[in-house]
Amino acid sequence: MEGALERAAALEVEKVSLLYKGSGRGIQDISFRVGAGEIFGLMGPNGSGKSTLLRVLSTAMAPDSGSFKVGGHDGLREKRAVRARMGLMVDRPTHYGDLSGWANAYFFARSYGVEKKKAGGILTELFEYFDLSEYKDDRVKTYSYGMGKKLALVEAIAHGPGFLVLDEPSLGLDYTSQLAYQRKIRDLAASGVSILLASNQVDEVEALCDRVAFLHRGRVLSEGTPQELVSSISGVKRIVATLRNPVEYGAVERVSGVDRVVPEGSDLVVHCQDRAGIVEDVVAGFVASGGDITELSVRQPNLEDVYVKLTGEALNNAKP
Amino acid sequence: MLNLNPPDAYWKKDVVAFFSRRFALIIKMVYPIALIVPVAASSIPPEYIAAVIGIVAIMAGTFGAGETLTTDLNDGILMRVSLTPIPPQRLVFEVLSVNVVLDFFQLLPPLILVFILNPAPPVWVAAALFGVFMTLVAANCIGIFIANFTSSPADVLLYATAILFPLIYISGFFRNQNPEGIMEVLRSLVPFAYMNDALQAVFGMTVQTSPAAVFVFPTIICTVMAVGVCLTAPRLLSPRL
Numbered sequence: 001m002e003g004a005l006e007r008a009a010a011l012e013v014e015k016v017s018l019l020y021k022g023s024g025r026g027i028q029d030i031s032f033r034v035g036a037g038e039i040f041g042l043m044g045p046n047g048s049g050k051s052t053l054l055r056v057l058s059t060a061m062a063p064d065s066g067s068f069k070v071g072g073h074d075g076l077r078e079k080r081a082v083r084a085r086m087g088l089m090v091d092r093p094t095h096y097g098d099l100s101g102w103a104n105a106y107f108f109a110r111s112y113g114v115e116k117k118k119a120g121g122i123l124t125e126l127f128e129y130f131d132l133s134e135y136k137d138d139r140v141k142t143y144s145y146g147m148g149k150k151l152a153l154v155e156a157i158a159h160g161p162g163f164l165v166l167d168e169p170s171l172g173l174d175y176t177s178q179l180a181y182q183r184k185i186r187d188l189a190a191s192g193v194s195i196l197l198a199s200n201q202v203d204e205v206e207a208l209c210d211r212v213a214f215l216h217r218g219r220v221l222s223e224g225t226p227q228e229l230v231s232s233i234s235g236v237k238r239i240v241a242t243l244r245n246p247v248e249y250g251a252v253e254r255v256s257g258v259d260r261v262v263p264e265g266s267d268l269v270v271h272c273q274d275r276a277g278i279v280e281d282v283v284a285g286f287v288a289s290g291g292d293i294t295e296l297s298v299r300q301p302n303l304e305d306v307y308v309k310l311t312g313e314a315l316n317n318a319k320p
Numbered sequence: 321m322l323n324l325n326p327p328d329a330y331w332k333k334d335v336v337a338f339f340s341r342r343f344a345l346i347i348k349m350v351y352p353i354a355l356i357v358p359v360a361a362s363s364i365p366p367e368y369i370a371a372v373i374g375i376v377a378i379m380a381g382t383f384g385a386g387e388t389l390t391t392d393l394n395d396g397i398l399m400r401v402s403l404t405p406i407p408p409q410r411l412v413f414e415v416l417s418v419n420v421v422l423d424f425f426q427l428l429p430p431l432i433l434v435f436i437l438n439p440a441p442p443v444w445v446a447a448a449l450f451g452v453f454m455t456l457v458a459a460n461c462i463g464i465f466i467a468n469f470t471s472s473p474a475d476v477l478l479y480a481t482a483i484l485f486p487l488i489y490i491s492g493f494f495r496n497q498n499p500e501g502i503m504e505v506l507r508s509l510v511p512f513a514y515m516n517d518a519l520q521a522v523f524g525m526t527v528q529t530s531p532a533a534v535f536v537f538p539t540i541i542c543t544v545m546a547v548g549v550c551l552t553a554p555r556l557l558s559p560r561l
Contacts, residue, residue, distance in 0.1 A: 055559060058403055059403060060399065060402075060403060060558070060559050061558070061559055080405045080407065081405075083403055083404060083405045084405040086403075088400070088403055090396070090400060092396065093400075094395045094396040094397040094400060095397060096333060096337060096397060098337050098340050098341055099326075099327070099333065099336060099337060099340070100326075102326055103325060103326040103327060103333075103336065106326035106327070106328065107326065107327050107328065107333055108401075108404065110327075110328035110329070111328075111330075111401065111404040111405070111406055112404055112405060113405065116328065119328075139340075
């Protein structure tokens with residue numbers, strides 16, 4: 001992979017700040033750049049400022065201070081030019097439910113200036129790619145959540161944007177659709193499209209992104225390639241336990257060397273230091289909590305571990 | 321031949337959506353007939369027949385754009401559309417114009433029946449139709465203006481009542497029929513008043529407003545209102561937090 005900083009900048013964000021008047025929360029002094037053909041990941045838990053940053057970069061909201069450029073166009077003064085070059089997929093896509101999927105996609109393609117003659121061909125190809133052809137004439141209100149997400153992806157890329165903003169794009173997609181989506185993202189990046197991918201799906205970010213920035217309480221905490229970030233932490237272990245029944249895991253959290261315990265589906269993920277005997281102590285903690293372990297694995301650290309190490313907080317801040 | 325489906329503009333999307341919901345379409349087409357025609361065929365004083373038609377037009381107009389906009393704002397879809405390169409002012413202009421035309425389409429059948437039941441000079445029939453159209457423009461402008469302050473269709477009803485009640489009063493539907501002084505000036509600034517006069521003329525009443533005035537003054541007033549609400553577009557289409 002060529003050095004990202006050497007590429008021409010598709011997105012330049014310079015000291016962007018936006019604080020909400022009521023809560024005082026928001027984003028502060030955010031700066032980063034995304035090169036042409038680069039996939040840049042943005043990770044951070046709820047309340048980290050991810051959505052606010054995307055609102056600013058999508059030109060929905062003006063920042064209190066700072067600036068950003070998309071393809072050399074000022075995001076504050078040349079909004080129309082920026083919007084024309086940008087493909088956008090929001091985290092909870094909405095459509096006109098009484099219109100067909102095809103009508104929705106056609107409407108957006110034409111709104112982005114795709115010529116009438118070309119729109120049909122482009123959309124046919126994308127509908128086939130994402131397995132939506134069979135449902136293209138169905139009203140969108142009959143679509144499943146995953147189909148709605150795929151339609152939103154079609155709408156985001158049909159006009160051939162130079163810069164793509166995707167907010168949790170794979171959430172709700174089935175396995176086959178996730179593979180198709182990841183292949184499409186790689187193809188787009190290879191053709192020079194720059195992609196800003198906001199996601200807390202660690203596997204997805206590690207698999208797709210050239211570089212990643214962690215957001216924490218409205219600021220960029222750390223930035224680098226996934227490999228750089230993961231190798232920056234040493235002496236860290238990740239123990240994943242599958243339990244037959246949900247338990248209170250306070251005893252595990254109190255084990256010496258445990259940084260954090262995070263529920264992920266039916267698993268409990270223990271972020272901890274790599275000291276002798278810690279696996280035994282963690283298992284003892286689960287047993288003391290009344291947990292019946294059906295599966296246990298000790299894994300290499302990933303981006304989630306980096307985030308926990310840096311902030312003491314989990315990326316997916318769900319509670320049991 | 322105008323190709324509406326698939327839609328390639330916001331107004332076409334609204335037209336396609338309007339005709340795609342068959343049950344809703346039947347209700348929308350039937351309720352103005354059900355409200356207006358029995359009143360027009362009755363023997364109640366003509367000023368009240370004109371008032372009922374006027375109020376139906378005002379309500380249809382206000383809730384037309386207001387309901388469409390707030391529903392789309394609630395869904396988040398309008399926010400998404402506003403992030404395309406289409407200028408927000410154009411989007412709001414399309415919302416306004418398509419809702420006016422669709423509302424007029426709804427009101428046209430009962431109005432034709434009214435004119436059949438009450439034959440009147442063609443100039444007054446034309447003036448009444450134009451007055452209703454301009455009332456729809458004004459009412460839709462009010463609906464869009466209200467949508468600046470709420471994303472709830474129910475709130476549109478609430479705020480509309482507060483705004484429309486004094487306007488209906490000033491227009492002389494029931495009271496203020498022979499205004500003087502400041503009330504006369506205020507009445508001349510409300511497009512609903514010209515529609516009311518034209519409808520009263522259709523029902524054989526003598527009115528002081530000329531047909532030309534029904535065509536000229538509401539056009540000027542509604543143009544100002546339309547420009548005004550289009551200028552609110554950036555605020556209207558910004559995220560509601």
